[in-house]
Amino acid sequence: MFRLKNGVIFLLVLCMLPLGLAGCGGFDNKSPEAVVKSMIKAYQDQDQETVEKCLGLSEEKKADEEIQKEIDYNMSFFKAHKADKISFEKAEALGDYKDSHLIYVWYNYEIKGEKDKQILPCLSFYFVNGEEKDYFVIPARDVNDEMSQYSREEYGKFKKTDTYGEYQEAYKKFKEDYPDYEEELDENFKALQNEKK
Numbered sequence: 001m002f003r004l005k006n007g008v009i010f011l012l013v014l015c016m017l018p019l020g021l022a023g024c025g026g027f028d029n030k031s032p033e034a035v036v037k038s039m040i041k042a043y044q045d046q047d048q049e050t051v052e053k054c055l056g057l058s059e060e061k062k063a064d065e066e067i068q069k070e071i072d073y074n075m076s077f078f079k080a081h082k083a084d085k086i087s088f089e090k091a092e093a094l095g096d097y098k099d100s101h102l103i104y105v106w107y108n109y110e111i112k113g114e115k116d117k118q119i120l121p122c123l124s125f126y127f128v129n130g131e132e133k134d135y136f137v138i139p140a141r142d143v144n145d146e147m148s149q150y151s152r153e154e155y156g157k158f159k160k161t162d163t164y165g166e167y168q169e170a171y172k173k174f175k176e177d178y179p180d181y182e183e184e185l186d187e188n189f190k191a192l193q194n195e196k197k
Contacts, residue, residue, distance in 0.1 A: 046075055127151070
């Protein structure tokens, strides 16, 4: 999760872990769902250039310090899972707030275990701007109070859907099969953060 400068917590990544939060690769911003998938895959691949494209950045408009911190945080968070790859279950719009689209995506971290493959389900929520096949993800720092309130309201509605129920069941099964995973993830993430100091 990211704490915005005004103190509002925005659920950018909701993994149900420390809850306290495209096509076949490359960059695709032809729809709000596609650009979100592209960014998640870029985080998994540790591909800074594609992440920047998904955020609407370019050679001329590079990431400032605050956006770079957000990118670094997510890069470390994905790396900490030590997943071999990710797969996507669902991605849909929850609604529109003014000119922005609130998109949820359900994806799975696929992690090779000692005996079998672990499938860790995750939910992420992003605001996306754009139209006519030219969409970009809004950085967390640009999500204002009203957008945060809207996302909380829509998330409350989403929790009543069958999709959320299916997600909860999948996550519950993962927790039963791998009860120590959260602790391992936390240790991995802290180690990565310490490497950067």
